[in-house]
Each structure stands twice: as C-alpha cells, then as structure tokens.
Amino acid sequence: MEGSISKQFLRLFLVVLTINMVINSSSATRPVAASRTSTDFIKKSCSSTTYPTLCFSSLASQASAIQTSPKLLAHAALNVTLAMAKTTSVMMVQLSKSSGMKTGEVEAMQDCLEELSDSVDELRRSIAEMGQINSSNYKLTMSDIQTWVSAALTDETTCSDGFDGKTKNGKVVRESILNISHLTSNALALINRYASLHG
Ligand SMILES: *[C@@H]1O[C@H](CO)[C@@H](O)[C@H](O)[C@H]1NC(C)=O
Ligand SMILES: *[C@@H]1O[C@H](CO)[C@@H](O)[C@H](O)[C@H]1NC(C)=O
C-alpha cells in the first residue's frame, strides 16, 4: 500500500520533471538562436575597434538590446562606458578622501576628479544626442556626438597623465581610468562605424 503510493508519487514527480525540462529547453532554444546572430554581429563589429576583447566582453551581455543594429551597438557601448565612468568616479572620490594620499597626489586627484566629471557629462550628452538622431538632423547630431566622445577621451587621458603610476594610488587610478578610456575609444570606433555605414 505504502509502496504503491510512493511509486505513484515517483511517477508523478518524473512527469513533472520531464514537463519542466521540455518547457525550459523550448523557451531557451529560441533566444539562444536569436542572440547567437547578435553575438556574432557584436564580435564582428568589435574586431574593428582598438580593444576587441574588452569590446566584446563589455557588450556581449547586451546582445538582446543590440540585436544586429550598428546604432544600438554604438548606443550600448556609450551606456556601458558611462556606467563604468560613474562607478569609477564614485570610487575615486572615496580614494581621494582616504588617508595615505601623497602630497603631489592630492592635487592630481582633484584635477582628475574634475576631468572625470567632465567626461561623465560629455558621455551623458552624447547619449542624449544618440537618442535624438534622425534622418533630418543626422550629419550635425553625429558630428556633435563624435565631438563629445572625443572630448571625454581627452579628459580621461589628461586625468591619468597626472599620475606617474609609481605609487599604489597612482597605479589604481591609472588602471581604472585606462579601462574607461579603452571603453571610450571602443565606443568612438563603433560610433564612427555606424556613421560610415549611414553614408
Ligand atoms: C541605454 O541606456 C538607456 C537609459 O538607461 C536605455 O533606455 C537604453 O535602452 C540603453 N540602450 C541600449 C542600446 O543599451
Ligand atoms: C528630428 O529630430 C529633431 C530634434 O532633434 C526634431 O525637431 C525633428 O522633428 C525630427 N525630424 C524627424 C523627421 O523626425
């Protein structure tokens, strides 16, 4: 009696398990097929940037938003760059308040925070313009975006140039800013790519 109940229970359990597996596999197959096309597109587009590995690793998770659109790819690259710049900015503010900053570093840090804040601003503006670009304002808006992103890149370079990278703090700053400037450089390359495709 007890044996047959547990057998029935086991059978029911196996049926439920099988149904779950079927549901899971069918819902997983289609997005994977669709995102493979997008993933290939991202990889191919990233190969024309200066830092293709970073480009792909920073954008692969956005495949479903990017699909195979050069415009959405450039937009996503700007989004990722801005997010990273904001995070780094917060981290740098904390670092600047910590003890153990050398005399020369305090000033470099103040300058750097200002440059980083300008860079965040410029990235924000370029993202706002990206959202407004259309066929009638294309040339002017694209040129604005390229100007803002180039300015962001310059500000980041100026910041990291202020540190010689020999001290512990200097190394941390340079590495974090270098990362952002690589993301920015990639975003600019993807923007230029989008611009060239538009003709
Ligand atoms: C970029 O970020 C904005 C604001 O968070 C979001 O609405 C938009 O969908 C993002 N675009 C892409 C392509 O990731
Ligand atoms: C293009 O965008 C501008 C704002 O940047 C807007 O004034 C204009 O009406 C838009 N044109 C078209 C064709 O959508």
Ligand SMILES: *[C@@H]1O[C@H](CO)[C@@H](O)[C@H](O)[C@H]1NC(C)=O
């Ligand atoms: C550099 O950026 C990538 C992509 O956003 C991130 O995953 C990585 O942690 C960053 N590395 C450093 C050292 O900040």
